[in-house]
Amino acid sequence: MNITRENIDALNAVVKVDIAKEDYSDKVEKILTDYRKSANIPGFRKGHVPMGMVKKQYGKAVLVDEVNKLLQDALSKYLVEEKLDVLGNPLPKAQDDLNWDADAFSFEFELGLAPEFDVKVKGKKAITHYNIVADDKMIDNQVKHLQKQYGKIVSQAEVTKDSEITGTFVNEDEGINNSTTITLDLLKGKTNPKKFIGAKVGDTIELKTKGLFNDDHALMTYLKVAHDDAHGLNIPVNFTISEINERELAELDQDLFDKLFGEGNVKTVTELKDKIKEDSEKQFKQQGDQKLLNDVTEYLIESTKFDLPAEFLQKWMQTAGEEPMTEEQAREEYEKSEKSMRYQLIEGKIINEHDLQVKFEELKDYAKEMIKGQMAQFGQLNPSDKELEDIAARILGNQEEVKRMSEQLMSQKLLAFYKENANLKTKEITYDDFVKEFYS
Missing domain, CATH: 3.30.70.1050 (Trigger factor ribosome-binding domain)
Structure with a gap:
């Protein structure tokens, strides 16, 4: 041969x-x-x-x-x-x-x-790493939300701005008939809430789905419409009221603190707010880190220049999937996936050059930490090493779980590498401002 x-x-x-x-x-x-x-x-x-x-x-x-x-x-x-x-x-x-x-x-x-290229993680222009904080307004709102959640339900004769209104959204032509509970702060603008003020049980409110809620995705929850239908849906709906209630706020006392955080762990309103701030900012950190990972990825794709064998890849795509593609379909698929291909090559080079590969022992330790966290949620705070080893062994025997955890661990390793090696600047921002700036 x-x-x-x-x-x-x-x-x-x-x-x-x-x-x-x-x-x-x-x-x-x-x-x-x-x-x-x-x-x-x-x-x-x-x-x-x-x-x-x-x-x-x-x-x-x-x-x-x-x-x-x-x-x-x-x-x-x-x-x-x-x-x-x-x-x-x-x-x-x-x-x-x-x-x-x-x-x-x-x-x-x-x-x-595969092309030959160099990757420069540290660029001239600094990438912003957002430190998302819970401000006083957000914490106060969260305190009020908890008071409502644990408060007493009081029946009302008519709707006020703070009412919880139970009823049924109906549009027979579109097959909508869904019983639900809403509050007026979910509704967009001033006109829609005004239609409800003073209404009584048995009244029917005529509404339009377009601009009904602050977020169109709420139509999926309250009208049970499909995701694709929710965007730009513009049809009339009737809402017939069956129940009107108001939440009497729970007292900020030791009984509420114990229900929220366990007996004796929080003793004052100040400690309650500190705990809310701490827990919220732990969640915000994940969002800030994900934003950083996305921004570094975009920077690397834009700044790392190389050619790909486009014609070959399009020919390969025609036969690589379960269903064969035409030349036109393969060209369209290539255009959609080119950016992703580029980042896979860049990421692979970074991983190999800086020895960031996920090793089995790291994966096993990661699985054990994940298991400990899950067990702690159910009150098992001190599992034995044998318990953790046995459960980890079962999880690592599942190829889908191994793939999922390997991807999570690799994201963590890349994020840590970027934090240490990329040109970053830190910016403190409130959660509300973060959402307005990047998701509105």
């Missing part, structure tokens, strides 16, 4: 594999001999079928199968031995004139090669 490579350019190559008769003949002969021993052909005793008949019936199929196996094995070993960093998979070049009656065969494969 002989394998040669012709580099078309820096990103494309063609590999030629020449297979001679001696490369496959012994294997084919052995398989056909085994077939002869077990073949059941009318008119012949088992094991006494003439070899010529066996070859006539099975010879070509065995030859094709063995040559293809030999070809794939040889090509895989060649790519490893030559340390070729290929994108996608080798694409066999069409051979309409392939003669399987010949003794020797030649096959050609197109390769898409």
Whole structure:
């Protein structure tokens, strides 16, 4: 067997594999001999079928199968031995004139090669890392929310601005008929809330879905419409009131503190607010870190310049999925996924150059910490090492879980690397301002 490579350019190559008769003949002969021993052909005793008949019936199929196996094995070993960093998979070049009656065969494969490039994590312009804080207004609102949540429900004769209104949204033509409970602060603008003020049980309020809620996604919750339908939905709906209540705020006393945080852990309103601030900012940290990860990713994609073997990748996409694509579909798919491909290459280079690979022991420790956190939620604060080892072993036996945790751990490692090596500046921002600036 002989394998040669012709580099078309820096990103494309063609590999030629020449297979001679001696490369496959012994294997084919052995398989056909085994077939002869077990073949059941009318008119012949088992094991006494003439070899010529066996070859006539099975010879070509065995030859094709063995040559293809030999070809794939040889090509895989060649790519490893030559340390070729290929994108996608080798694409066999069409051979309409392939003669399987010949003794020797030649096959050609197109390769898409990964580009050579350098990554500069530290750019000239600083990337902002947002430190999201819970301000006094947010903490006070959260305190009031907790007082409402644990307060006493009091029935009302008519709707006021603080009412909890239970009723049914209906639009028969659109198949909407959903019972739910809303509060007026969910409604957008001033006109919609005004329609409810003073209404009584049994009254029907006529509304329009467009601009009904502060967030269109609320239509999914309160009207049970699909996500795609919620955006820009503009139909009339009636809301018939069946119940009006108000929450009498719970007292900020030790009984409430104990319900919220366990007996004796919080003793004053100041401690309550401190606890709310601490817990909120732990959650905000995750959002700030995710924003940083997204921003560094965008910076790396924009600042790291290299070409891709676009034509090859589009040809590969046509046959790589479960369903074949047309040239047009592959081109569209490539355009949608090019950015992602670029970042995968950049990320891979960073991981390899800085030895950030997820090692098994790290993954096991990560799994055990995750298990400890979950057990603590159910009051099991001191699990034994054996318990943790046994549960971790079961989790790590599930390939889907391993993949999910590996991705989470890799994100953490990359985030820590970027925090240490990228050009960052820290900016303190309230949660409300953060949401307005990036998600409104």
